[in-house]
Amino acid sequence: MRQLILDTETTGLNAKTGDRLLEIGCVELVNRRLTGNNLHFYINPERDSDPGALAVHGLTTEFLSDKPKFVEIAEELREYCRDAEIIIHNAAFDLGFLDMEFGRLGWPPFMQHCSSLIDTLLRAREMFPGRRNSLDALCERLGVNNAHRTLHGALLDAELLADVYLAMTRGQESLVIEIGDDGDGDAGGHREKISLRQFDLPVIAAADDEVAQHAGVLNDIDKGMKGTCVWRTEPAAPEGDTAPSA
Incomplete structure (x- = not known):
């Protein structure tokens, strides 16, 4: 999937009263990789x-x-964004300006050239209701380093939003599924521990290309969380599995 994280800077807050775009930044993700x-x-x-x-x-x-006027960069922007999924923080603001500029050229609204839209502000409000969900607040909450952001800039903010989006959409943080006696996921029931040592389990090694793909996914997770993900750490040995000393 091709996704574009997009941000703009403008001369003011209202495209309908004559404010204009003055900077556009887009960051490309393909299959969640920069x-x-x-x-x-x-x-x-x-x-x-x-x-x-x-x-x-x-x-x-x-x-x-x-610098070039919008009409001079419009075709390159449209072709770059064509059929991509667009990711914007507070999309209504940026799209209002893009639609205004496209309308000046007699073109359909911006999103009619793209496949779909994700508004990370709306997603953040669902994930963190009642909390501040500005880009700076999300960077702090999700561990994205924005110390170099002294002024707003479209490309810099798009790069930060890419990291924020990847952190927001990493998915389930734990692979542990709590199953109760009734088997429906109730964690309150008694669970008997069963050792797998009694079974003769086949070991199927991953192919080299599968190992490389797996390493790429872990690298993306590490980058998104600015640290080392749990799948790179050695699990603690279960009780009773410690090898006896010589």
Whole structure:
């Protein structure tokens, strides 16, 4: 699956009153792996930024004056995003500006060129109800290092959101399934421990390509959690399984 994490910076907060895009950053994931095939544009918005927006992104009118206008980068952006799943934090804001820019060119809304949308803000509100779910708050909560983020930037924020999204969607943290006496998952029932040593179990070794794929998945998990996942640690020996000393 091809996914694109997208972020924008703008001259202000309202596309309907004339604010414009001035930066777009996209980070590509294919099968949950960063590819490095990212896209980044600074854009001449043809107007000044509001003071509040300028304090957030720091991109001055002078800096942007020689950058391409949106019409000059629109086709490359559309083709890059075509048929991909788009991941945005607070999607309504960014899509409002993208739709406005696409509308200026007589094009259909942005998402009509893409396959589907994930709004990580909505997902975060479901996962962490009643808590702050800004990008900075999620970075802190999920262990994503954002110490280098002093100003907002579309590509930097897209890179951080990619790490946040991977951390949010790692899935089940534990493979232990509690089964009760009735077999329906009730952890309150008595469970008898059965040793597997009595069985003659075949051992089927993984092929080299399977080992390589497994290592790639563990590397992605390590990167997402900024540490070492449980599957790389040696399990403690069960009681009674300790080898006798010589």
